[in-house]
Amino acid sequence: GAGVSQTPSNKVTEKGKYVELRCDPISGHTALYWYRQSLGQGPEFLIYFQGTGAADDSGLPNDRFFAVRPEGSVSTLKIQRTERGDSAVYLCASSAHRGTDTQYFGPGTRLTVL
Amino acid sequence: AQKITQTQPGMFVQEKEAVTLDCTYDTSDPSYGLFWYKQPSSGEMIFLIYQGSYDQQNATEGRYSLNFQKARKSANLVISASQLGDSAMYFCAMREGTSGTYKYIFGTGTRLKVLA
Numbered sequence: 732g733a734g735v736s737q738t739p740s741n742k743v744t745e746k747g748k749y750v751e752l753r754c755d756p757i758s759g760h761t762a763l764y765w766y767r768q769s770l771g772q773g774p775e776f777l778i779y780f781q782g783t784g785a786a787d788d789s790g791l792p793n794d795r796f797f798a799v800r801p802e803g804s805v806s807t808l809k810i811q812r813t814e815r816g817d818s819a820v821y822l823c824a825s826s827a828h829r830g831t832d833t834q835y836f837g838p839g840t841r842l843t844v845l
Numbered sequence: 846a847q848k849i850t851q852t853q854p855g856m857f858v859q860e861k862e863a864v865t866l867d868c869t870y871d872t873s874d875p876s877y878g879l880f881w882y883k884q885p886s887s888g889e890m891i892f893l894i895y896q897g898s899y900d901q902q903n904a905t906e907g908r909y910s911l912n913f914q915k916a917r918k919s920a921n922l923v924i925s926a927s928q929l930g931d932s933a934m935y936f937c938a939m940r941e942g943t944s945g946t947y948k949y950i951f952g953t954g955t956r957l958k959v960l961a
Contacts, residue, residue, distance in 0.1 A: 764948065773849075773936050773951030774890070787946035820888060831878065831940070831947060836890035 756825030868937030
């Protein structure tokens with residue numbers, strides 16, 4: 732079956748611009764996570780959705796970052812006024828009905844802010 | 846304090862040999878899960894193996910096994926009969942508790958190179 736998909740695979744933008752990153756989870760998975768992976772590091776948690784609601788957004792670094800999941804499936808991570816420090820790989824993961832289920836990751840979106 | 850520690854930035858292993866990748870963790874929660882993921886150069890995180898804190902036996906999945914030593918708070922990954930395709934970054938991760946956020950906390954990874 733289809734895994735987690737993320738678009739675009741690569742995004743290059745200029746400092747100060749707005750970007751949207753999309754995640755399409757495994758069909759039927761109710762839990763969705765966003766992580767950010769900087770070069771040479773492990774992924775770091777950003778936000779967790781259970782259904783349509785953000786159950787935990789404690790990992791978002793500041794109010795320039797926002798994510799939505801309006802219909803409980805596809806999620807969009809939105810970054811306003813991008814900064815060079817936002818450059819990283821943004822990973823999305825989904826898990827089945829319970830949060831304790833294993834998370835399956837997508838291929839990531841590599842964001843480069845010039 | 847680091848919750849997940851992977852002390853080996855890089856490891857080499859000869860093809861067909863076994864290799865152990867180290868992971869120690871720190872938590873006061875009695876209920877937690879431990880995971881290993883493989884990240885090839887393509888970037889995708891591939892789930893390998895899971896160990897629950899209450900599991901009595903070490904987890905195994907094909908050539909992967911998890912050497913779980915609860916008292917020492919270690920969860921080392923053992924890969925048997927290494928293959929060239931095993932060359933990748935390997936991440937250990939922990940999920941604390943059974944309620945709340947279920948977020949994973951990752952270590953900094955170990956880069957494994959399998960030699961022909």
